[in-house]
Amino acid sequence: MPLYQLTSQDTVSQVKPSSFQSEKQLQGLFEANLEKLLGVRFIATEFFTGDRQKGRIDTLGLDQDGSPTIIEYKKSSKENVINQGLFYMDWLVDHKGDFTMAAQEILGDQVAIDWSQPRLILIAESFSEYDKYAVNRIGANIELWTYRRYGEEHLYLEPIFTSTPLKKISAEESSMDAFPETFSVDDHLEGKTELIQSLFSAFQERSFALADEGEIIEKPNKMYISYKHGKNFCELKVQSQELKMWLDIPKHDLIDPHDLARDVSEVGHHGTGEVEVKLSSMDELDQVMDLVEQSYRVTT
Numbered sequence: 001m002p003l004y005q006l007t008s009q010d011t012v013s014q015v016k017p018s019s020f021q022s023e024k025q026l027q028g029l030f031e032a033n034l035e036k037l038l039g040v041r042f043i044a045t046e047f048f049t050g051d052r053q054k055g056r057i058d059t060l061g062l063d064q065d066g067s068p069t070i071i072e073y074k075k076s077s078k079e080n081v082i083n084q085g086l087f088y089m090d091w092l093v094d095h096k097g098d099f100t101m102a103a104q105e106i107l108g109d110q111v112a113i114d115w116s117q118p119r120l121i122l123i124a125e126s127f128s129e130y131d132k133y134a135v136n137r138i139g140a141n142i143e144l145w146t147y148r149r150y151g152e153e154h155l156y157l158e159p160i161f162t163s164t165p166l167k168k169i170s171a172e173e174s175s176m177d178a179f180p181e182t183f184s185v186d187d188h189l190e191g192k193t194e195l196i197q198s199l200f201s202a203f204q205e206r207s208f209a210l211a212d213e214g215e216i217i218e219k220p221n222k223m224y225i226s227y228k229h230g231k232n233f234c235e236l237k238v239q240s241q242e243l244k245m246w247l248d249i250p251k252h253d254l255i256d257p258h259d260l261a262r263d264v265s266e267v268g269h270h271g272t273g274e275v276e277v278k279l280s281s282m283d284e285l286d287q288v289m290d291l292v293e294q295s296y297r298v299t300t
Helices: 023-032 034-038 081-094 096-107 129-138 171-175 185-189 194-208 282-299
Strands: 003-006 012-015 040-048 056-063 068-074 119-124 142-150 154-162 217-220 225-229 231-238 243-247 275-279
Touching: 023 034, 023 040, 023 056, 023 068, 034 040, 034 056, 034 068, 040 096, 056 096, 068 081, 081 096, 081 119, 081 129, 081 142, 129 142, 129 154, 185 194, 185 217, 185 231, 194 217, 194 231, 194 243, 194 282, 225 282, 231 282, 243 282, 275 282
Parallel strands: 068 119, 119 142
Antiparallel strands: 003 012, 040 056, 056 068, 142 154, 217 225, 225 231, 231 243, 243 275
């Protein structure tokens, strides 16, 4: 994708693509800006996986919803980053205690960790159609991201494949501790009125329409459903009389002519956003979705 620099004389000049000198330089840039770029809190770099499953995980982190996250980088798309990433994912689910200790050391003893959907983010300049087909068939929570550096001052980052969340497991499987408990959208809608379910369907349709098909991830958690395009832009809690949302945009950056938003940055609340909005009728949908879209634009 060509990138052009606008000048004051209404002319443009193309910014030529460039590259990183090494994979380590690429990794260092991401780790220094991990929350801004991916919405992931940094835990460790070059994390040693021990003598039994020897290796070093490029970056270990915890995302906004508390999901353990592994990030692997490759300058060349020819390197077999998918198999390497899957090897580390297997290590992660078998060594929850090691990850928990590392997370608590950096983020504090009270950090919340959700083991239902660990993430694997693979970052390279490009991936082949075979790569996308492979991760789709694997079915794990794997994301493929491409980057392009332009000159010395510009970085373009794009998620090109995000797998769908895993299906909810049975109570029997959960009791056997084969997998941690997971949640579905149906869990959040269970027992709710027809109005609330209609409001949610309308919100869901409008939210997915903000980006191309498959680019927005809907992730049901225990307390809320998060919507992300790389980073969270909205968290939604289905209540009996309304939908309550938290938007990941500062209150002072939000254009809110109808005064629908409330600053909850200093108040305890669910979700990662600091602005609270409520939706209780279809008449409010357009106004609320305007605020949701602003949060989406800020976080993309």
